[in-house]
Amino acid sequence: MSFFFLERHVIKLSIIQFNHTLGIMRKHLKPLILLGLGVFLFCLHRMESAINAKKLEVKFNKEVSKSAAETAGNYTFVGLIDKNDAAVTATSYELQDDGKTVVIKLSDALKNDISIVATVSEIATKADSNVKTKKFTTTLTFSDTVKPALASVTYPRAGVAEVNFTEELSTAGTVKVYEGTAESTEVSQSSFTAGDQKLVFTGLKPNKEYKVVIVGAKDQSENLIAAPIEVVIKSTINDTVAPEVKSLTTVGRNTVKVEFTEGLDTIAANTYADLYLDGSTTAEAGTTQTFDEKTNTLTITKAGLVAADGIHSLKVDGYKDYAGNSGKAFTKTVTFSNAAPAVKKTEVVKKGNDTFVEVTFDKAPDLAALQTDSNGTDAGVYTLTYTTPEKIQKTTTIAAADITLDTTVSTAPKALFKVTGKDAGDYKLVLPKANVTDTVTQASSDVTITFTLGDATDATKPSIQNVFLPGTDASAVAAGVTSVPLNTVYVKYDKEMSAAALNAANYTVDGVTVFENPVFVGDKTLVKLSIKENTLTISGDRNFAISSAVTGTNNVAIDRYASVLDFKENVKPQLVSAKLAGSKGVELTFSEAVKDSTLAKADFTVTVDGSTVALDDASPTTWLSTGTVDDNVVTLVLKNDITVDQFAKAITVKLDKDSKATDLNGNIVVGGVTLNVAK
Numbered sequence: 001m002s003f004f005f006l007e008r009h010v011i012k013l014s015i016i017q018f019n020h021t022l023g024i025m026r027k028h029l030k031p032l033i034l035l036g037l038g039v040f041l042f043c044l045h046r047m048e049s050a051i052n053a054k055k056l057e058v059k060f061n062k063e064v065s066k067s068a069a070e071t072a073g074n075y076t077f078v079g080l081i082d083k084n085d086a087a088v089t090a091t092s093y094e095l096q097d098d099g100k101t102v103v104i105k106l107s108d109a110l111k112n113d114i115s116i117v118a119t120v121s122e123i124a125t126k127a128d129s130n131v132k133t134k135k136f137t138t139t140l141t142f143s144d145t146v147k148p149a150l151a152s153v154t155y156p157r158a159g160v161a162e163v164n165f166t167e168e169l170s171t172a173g174t175v176k177v178y179e180g181t182a183e184s185t186e187v188s189q190s191s192f193t194a195g196d197q198k199l200v201f202t203g204l205k206p207n208k209e210y211k212v213v214i215v216g217a218k219d220q221s222e223n224l225i226a227a228p229i230e231v232v233i234k235s236t237i238n239d240t241v242a243p244e245v246k247s248l249t250t251v252g253r254n255t256v257k258v259e260f261t262e263g264l265d266t267i268a269a270n271t272y273a274d275l276y277l278d279g280s281t282t283a284e285a286g287t288t289q290t291f292d293e294k295t296n297t298l299t300i301t302k303a304g305l306v307a308a309d310g311i312h313s314l315k316v317d318g319y320k321d322y323a324g325n326s327g328k329a330f331t332k333t334v335t336f337s338n339a340a341p342a343v344k345k346t347e348v349v350k351k352g353n354d355t356f357v358e359v360t361f362d363k364a365p366d367l368a369a370l371q372t373d374s375n376g377t378d379a380g381v382y383t384l385t386y387t388t389p390e391k392i393q394k395t396t397t398i399a400a401a402d403i404t405l406d407t408t409v410s411t412a413p414k415a416l417f418k419v420t421g422k423d424a425g426d427y428k429l430v431l432p433k434a435n436v437t438d439t440v441t442q443a444s445s446d447v448t449i450t451f452t453l454g455d456a457t458d459a460t461k462p463s464i465q466n467v468f469l470p471g472t473d474a475s476a477v478a479a480g481v482t483s484v485p486l487n488t489v490y491v492k493y494d495k496e497m498s499a500a501a502l503n504a505a506n507y508t509v510d511g512v513t514v515f516e517n518p519v520f521v522g523d524k525t526l527v528k529l530s531i532k533e534n535t536l537t538i539s540g541d542r543n544f545a546i547s548s549a550v551t552g553t554n555n556v557a558i559d560r561y562a563s564v565l566d567f568k569e570n571v572k573p574q575l576v577s578a579k580l581a582g583s584k585g586v587e588l589t590f591s592e593a594v595k596d597s598t599l600a601k602a603d604f605t606v607t608v609d610g611s612t613v614a615l616d617d618a619s620p621t622t623w624l625s626t627g628t629v630d631d632n633v634v635t636l637v638l639k640n641d642i643t644v645d646q647f648a649k650a651i652t653v654k655l656d657k658d659s660k661a662t663d664l665n666g667n668i669v670v671g672g673v674t675l676n677v678a679k
Helices: none
Strands: 002-005 055-059 075-078 090-095 101-106 114-120 136-143 150-157 160-165 169-171 174-179 198-202 209-215 229-234 245-251 255-260 274-277 288-292 297-301 310-317 330-336 343-351 354-361 382-387 393-398 403-406 414-418 425-431 447-453 464-468 488-493 507-509 515-521 523-531 540-546 561-567 575-580 585-590 604-608 611-613 633-637 651-655 673-676
Touching (some): 150 229, 160 209, 160 229, 198 209, 245 310, 245 330, 354 447, 575 651, 575 673, 585 651
Antiparallel strands (some): 002 055, 075 114, 174 209, 209 229, 255 297, 274 310, 310 330, 343 354, 354 414, 382 393, 382 425, 515 523, 604 651
16 A cells, blocks of 8 residues: 555646655655555555545555445544644545555645644455454655646647646636737636646637636645746637537436537536426526536436326526537427436455456345345345356355445445355356345346356465565564675565565666575475575665565566655675784774774784784774774784884785675675775
8 A cells, every 4th residue: 555645637646746766756755555454544555646635545555345445444644734833633444446556635725844643453355354453653844835837738629728837736826818018808618626737718719829828826735836927728620510418318316417429518607508397488597507517418417307107308508618519499399207326336246255246236126125035936036157168058046144235435336246265157146136126126037147156266465575685674574584684685475475475676776686505495485585695775765666576476467556665775895905004903984884883803914924823912992093993994913013024015914815804784794805005
């Protein structure tokens, strides 16, 4: 699971746009990793973007339960304050269409340069309510000083221009549209709402230039645009074709759906067309209208539009497209009836050790009706026909006790048909129309549900539970490993893995293969990776990734894993020079800082003309002068002064091949080195 501050897009907690890098991002949040059930917190299971000072994003690597993901009590934030140090609260939690991303809206913009402690409780997965993410707590740092800027100008249709910004705005400031030097009376700006990322202008004449001037626009962190924006807009699309009605249908007694040939502009606030009932010359008042631009469908709703089931005449008129072309009145005779529950989606899900066919309706069906025996004296409520993979047709039954109803999400009630243990095959379940009812209206015809069951093998995706770097405690998964050794990384999976998990090429750091000799430890859920020596030259946050080519023993691939981890450099220190320091000292310089406490007297041999000279032995420590603690320079102290005769001869120092001296990160020095001592 990953946490992000959102800005217009989704990828690491931020405020839109993380520059697609890990670490401190643009409108940034430092990403941390959440490990447990293969989920991350804050940047990253995969790189994503961020949002802004008024939105947070939690990203899971598996689809999660909508009800659990949208429950406020599952999230705790400490330290949310605004610029006046007043408390900021979360106002809504919304699971996105991908089923893995939760966007959390805040009551006010966050103050810059604050730390936030975020906790996410256990969240049930969609596939199996008994499988949950692990509770996770992390500390985040938020800062946004990047000014919003003009991103682009787009023309979605004739007569309309969209001026797009690099991030969401809290205010558009002052906006003017000019024709030459005079303000335009033709072009109008659509209403702006805080949080919009674009300004929309309508009424552009074909092939005519207008100048838009924007002053004082600010992002959600109150960062002001660097300078007033001046941009020319020009619609080159000439639309003279009027919109037409393609279809008109009713839903229940209160709703009318009208599909058009193109998008519609509003004719009044939140109104796209006038609706007339049974020849009336007065349009219906008090309607609620919404327009779906993806399907060009207008939905008109009014409580009590008709009082009872029956046949009525409807007329739609007064509508126009974005170019101002008016459509012709459309009249149709329709039937209104209180609608029965209708199937929206069917899928096979696993909950605990059981498998269910989950049928989602647009309204809650009556459970007692669903459980009504349609088979007479048969053992089950329903008889299902199915075809096995070997093309053999068979039948099976479902009992009343195996049919339940889940109304946790009122807008998407689900009927669950238990099919645990049934054969693999393509199934057909027919629900008699009398069994599909909301207790008022039953379906007009039998409802046929089809689904496919696989064999009993586990088809769920493996995921990464944790990654252990050198120095961390891995004893929970690797017996006795309270501190992971140098140049070693452990990867813990939630399932047994195939040989693909032992391919070093499937593990990268910053896109480079730095690992070798992967092996399973204990069982096939734990992989031990060895980091090649001298491959990580600098310590710091790095992009660690595991390829989706890694599969479990069930031959199901993982989702690509990506996370920011703090890797330490693993370059071995080297003895690079030696020189006399007075008559009793030999100053040694290493390629990097070494840990003084790891230097041993037995590591060094000083010779004069091939004969060994002793190091000081007045006490156990007087043989070495460290000067600055743990830097790259130390001085060997000799027992006796170098004489004039000795000074004229060759003096050498040797670092033993078995030396255990290390740098500050524990990398063992390159031993077996002999240097001439400069004089």
